[in-house]
Amino acid sequence: MLSEDVLCENILLEILSRLRVKSLKRFMCVNKFFQSLILDPCFVTMHLQNSRKNTNFLLKYLDGDKTSRSVIAPPINSLFEDSNPLFLDIHGSTLQRNKYQVIGSCNGLVCLAIWRNRKGPSMFQLWNPATKKYVTYPNSSLKVFKEEKVAMLGFGYDNSTHTYKVVAIVSHMDSKYSRSFRSVICSLNDESNWRDIQNFPVNPAGVEANGIYLNNTINWLGRPNSNDSKYHSYVRFDKVVIASLDLETETYTEMLLPHELKGVFIRHLCFPCGQLHCNEVPLIGVLSGCLSLFLRNRETRHLSIWQIKEIENQKSWILLLNISFHDLGVNTIPTKFDHEYDLWTTLRVDQHFFCSDNNLLPLCMVENDRDIVIIRSSFQGHVKQTIIYNLRDETVIVRKMAANLRWIYPFDYVESLVSPIGSTRT
Amino acid sequence: MAERGESSEAVMLKKTEEEKLRKGKMIVGDESKAGYEEEGKKVKLVTSDGVTMEVEISIVKEMEIIQTFIGATDTDDSFIFPISNVSSHILNQIIELVKGEYDQELAKKLSHDELKEILVAANYLNMKTLFHFIATAIANVIQNKSVEFVRDFFGIVNDFTEEEEAELRKTNAWAFEGVDED
Numbered sequence: 001m002l003s004e005d006v007l008c009e010n011i012l013l014e015i016l017s018r019l020r021v022k023s024l025k026r027f028m029c030v031n032k033f034f035q036s037l038i039l040d041p042c043f044v045t046m047h048l049q050n051s052r053k054n055t056n057f058l059l060k061y062l063d064g065d066k067t068s069r070s071v072i073a074p075p076i077n078s079l080f081e082d083s084n085p086l087f088l089d090i091h092g093s094t095l096q097r098n099k100y101q102v103i104g105s106c107n108g109l110v111c112l113a114i115w116r117n118r119k120g121p122s123m124f125q126l127w128n129p130a131t132k133k134y135v136t137y138p139n140s141s142l143k144v145f146k147e148e149k150v151a152m153l154g155f156g157y158d159n160s161t162h163t164y165k166v167v168a169i170v171s172h173m174d175s176k177y178s179r180s181f182r183s184v185i186c187s188l189n190d191e192s193n194w195r196d197i198q199n200f201p202v203n204p205a206g207v208e209a210n211g212i213y214l215n216n217t218i219n220w221l222g223r224p225n226s227n228d229s230k231y232h233s234y235v236r237f238d239k240v241v242i243a244s245l246d247l248e249t250e251t252y253t254e255m256l257l258p259h260e261l262k263g264v265f266i267r268h269l270c271f272p273c274g275q276l277h278c279n280e281v282p283l284i285g286v287l288s289g290c291l292s293l294f295l296r297n298r299e300t301r302h303l304s305i306w307q308i309k310e311i312e313n314q315k316s317w318i319l320l321l322n323i324s325f326h327d328l329g330v331n332t333i334p335t336k337f338d339h340e341y342d343l344w345t346t347l348r349v350d351q352h353f354f355c356s357d358n359n360l361l362p363l364c365m366v367e368n369d370r371d372i373v374i375i376r377s378s379f380q381g382h383v384k385q386t387i388i389y390n391l392r393d394e395t396v397i398v399r400k401m402a403a404n405l406r407w408i409y410p411f412d413y414v415e416s417l418v419s420p421i422g423s424t425r426t
Numbered sequence: 427m428a429e430r431g432e433s434s435e436a437v438m439l440k441k442t443e444e445e446k447l448r449k450g451k452m453i454v455g456d457e458s459k460a461g462y463e464e465e466g467k468k469v470k471l472v473t474s475d476g477v478t479m480e481v482e483i484s485i486v487k488e489m490e491i492i493q494t495f496i497g498a499t500d501t502d503d504s505f506i507f508p509i510s511n512v513s514s515h516i517l518n519q520i521i522e523l524v525k526g527e528y529d530q531e532l533a534k535k536l537s538h539d540e541l542k543e544i545l546v547a548a549n550y551l552n553m554k555t556l557f558h559f560i561a562t563a564i565a566n567v568i569q570n571k572s573v574e575f576v577r578d579f580f581g582i583v584n585d586f587t588e589e590e591e592a593e594l595r596k597t598n599a600w601a602f603e604g605v606d607e608d
Contacts, residue, residue: 007542007580011549014557018565025601029573029594031585132600 013037017047021130021415038417048107048416055364056413058102058110058129059383060406071110073129073413076364079373079386079399100125102408103166104155106213108416111155111166111188120150124166126188126420129413135420139192140166142184147173151181151204154211154218158247164188165247167211167218169200185250197250202243211245212284214291217311218245221284224254240266240282242291244311255312257293261319264304266295286412287365287372292320294362301325303360303374321372321391328387329396330360330376360387364412375407383407469496470506477514478506485524490552512547519544523556533563538579541567575608 007015016024016037024047028035037043056073101121103111109128113121120142127134144150154167170182181200186192202222211218222243242255259266283294293306302324309316325331363373363386374387383405388397468480469492486492492507509517519540526532536544541564548557568576577584586594595602 007546011545011561012580014561015545015564015568018562019569022601023569025598026573026605027568027576028598029586029591030576030580031582033585034582035594 009037013043013046017043017050019047021417024417025131044417048414048418051108051414051416053367054414055367056415057363058105058408058413060408062404062406071129071408073415076366076373079388080397101153103153103210104213105413106155106157106164107418108414109164109418109420110413111164113153113166118149120144120168120170121153124186124188126164128416128418128420130415131417131419133420137188137192140186140188140194142168142186142194144170145172148182149173152210152220154213154220154245156211156213156216156218156247158187159216160248161187167197167245168194169204169220171204183245198252200243201252201254202241212286212291214286214289215311216247218247219243219284219291221282222254242284253312255308256314258306258314258317261306261317262322264319264322283361285362287320287362288369292362296360303328303362305362305372321389323389325360327394327396328360328374328389329398330387363407377407471517472506472508473512473514473517474510475513475515479514479517481517481521485521488524488553488555490554492551509551511550513543516540516543516547520547520551520553520556523559528555528559530563530566533560536563538567570604570606572605572608578608 016027016034019027024038028038055076057076059072059074061070061072100112100114103113103124105111108130109126112125112127112134114123114125116122122141123136123138124140125134125136142150148170150168151171152169154169155164156167157164164187166186166188168184168186170184172180172182181204183197183200184194185197186194200220200222202224204220204222211220213219220243222241223239224241240257242257244253244255245251246253257266285292285294287305287307290307290309291311292308295304295306296302297304302322304319304323305321307318307320309318359377361375361377363375365372370390370392372389372391374389375383376385376387377383383401386399386401388399390396467483469483469486470478471481471486471492472478492509495507512520519536523532523544533541541560545557545560545564547553548560568579571579576582584591
């Protein structure tokens with residue numbers, strides 16, 4: 001039903017696949033042809049591919065009286081604009097429950113864990129913030145033994161079976177078993193049963209350590225098992241490894257971190273056990289499609305970003321950035337803390353990040369491969385500032401953020417039309 | 427921003443490939459001189475309205491349909507390529523956009539009809555960078571607009587009944603909030 005001067009279907013698809021989900025939901029009303037184009041699974045995939053070029057990030061937005069919280073997903077580019085554009089388009093989804101934890105995101109779907117008690121999540125949900133659709137998987141309740149608790153979670157999409165999978169690393173409170181970590185997996189589909197897979201090969205690395213999804217793997221930081229390492233007076237970062245779970249084979253591989261990159265030594269990042277602050281906990285994340293390690297050192301007052309270009313290729317590590325806090329325009333990072341955390345004591349994963357103040361975390365790398373967005377947060381993830389660091393010109397732009405925003409880790413969220421129902425093929 | 431980064435990379439890649447090709451074909455002589463001559467070379471194109479235009483080789487090189495043709499035949503300067511689907515007006519706009527290194531500011535000055543015609547032309551001439559650039563420009567134009575605007579933009583007749591449309595609008599009511607004025 002198109003008039004004669006209208007563009008052919010392929011050309012139209014190219015245009016539509018560059019639109020945001022909200023526009024597409026509206027344009028389904030244009031006519032029946034448009035509606036059928038937008039609902040076509042091939043189009044959903046095409047749109048997702050284009051959408052990957054425009055990274056969005058998830059933020060929690062709290063009302064003035066903090067009674068209602070929505071999740072918004074502003075595009076990263078909005079941080080570059082002068083005005084405060086985050087507020088122009090708050091069409092976030094209000095979450096149904098408060099007791100949720102964001103585990104991760106892929107293909108535009110966000111995985112939420114609903115916690116009933118402190119031992120582990122009672123239920124999982126898949127949620128598409130762009131289309132506002134969510135599905136609860138009632139059979140996904142994770143039952144752990146009396147002496148066990150869930151230490152870490154992970155979420156990812158298995159390309160080989162087109163299934164979304166949730167992984168839980170379970171620790172045992174009895175010291176006799178304290179060095180074995182059970183890992184269980186659940187496919188989010190109609191069956192949703194938990195199955196035991198290979199034990200987690202290392203000791204979990206503690207705080208707020210949801211797995212990082214990349215290329216069909218979920219990755220966590222860990223420390224190799226050894227007899228007395230828990231009581232060592234020093235935590236040696238050069239002993240830290242990345243444990244990588246292949247979602248197809250459901251087996252782990254371990255990757256060592258390099259000892260040194262361009263004169264930056266990982267062993268310099270060690271502190272007496274029990275005095276390591278959560279701001280200095282090494283973290284992994286994804287920047288421009290590569291697994292990245294974020295290191296912060298209170299003594300040299302530096303932020304370091306290390307990147308592995310190809311997973312499992314030890315030689316592909318690069319030093320992406322090593323910069324002093326001062327050069328990032330941050331002069332008030334404290335060197336003394338009120339609360340100290342023992343990195344290696346596996347704590348219950350809380351809903352909030354354990355940071356107390358002035359944490360610096362790389363959020364993402366902009367598509368131009370030149371700007372790194374670093375967020376500076378304070379208590380419970382309140383976003384204080386965003387720092388945009390230009391790698392080429394070595395310049396810094398600092399933006400203040402509104403007080404009622406809380407960031408959500410991990411960050412790599414892209415908008416999509418993908419349905420959270422079942423293991424939809426994408 | 428994303429699109430621009432990708433575009434310049436694509437152009438650069440293309441240039442390197444062309445350079446290799448050029449060097450490969452050269453038998454003897456001064457490379458720099460050959461390069462210089464190539465720079466100034468123009469190709470004659472005949473548009474749909476019968477205008478013969480001399481277009482710089484650097485721009486023609488982005489038109490893969492003509493590149494294929496040049497590759498297949500042994501051509502000299504006198505050869506004229508007909509591009510029967512593209513008017514002289516649109517070809518001029520294309521030349522401006524390529525010379526302007528695909529600046530979205532330039533695209534903003536184009537009318538809706540021009541944007542659509544350039545997109546069709548880019549598709550026909552197989553100019554990949556231009557095609558993606560204009561598709562993005564059009565997406566930017568309609569991004570936050572109303573359903574009526576989009577029907578008008580693409581010349582589309584609504585074939586929903588009133589009830590069907592009302593139902594659809596109700597289901598996705600949130601998507602109709604905060605839409606720009608047409």
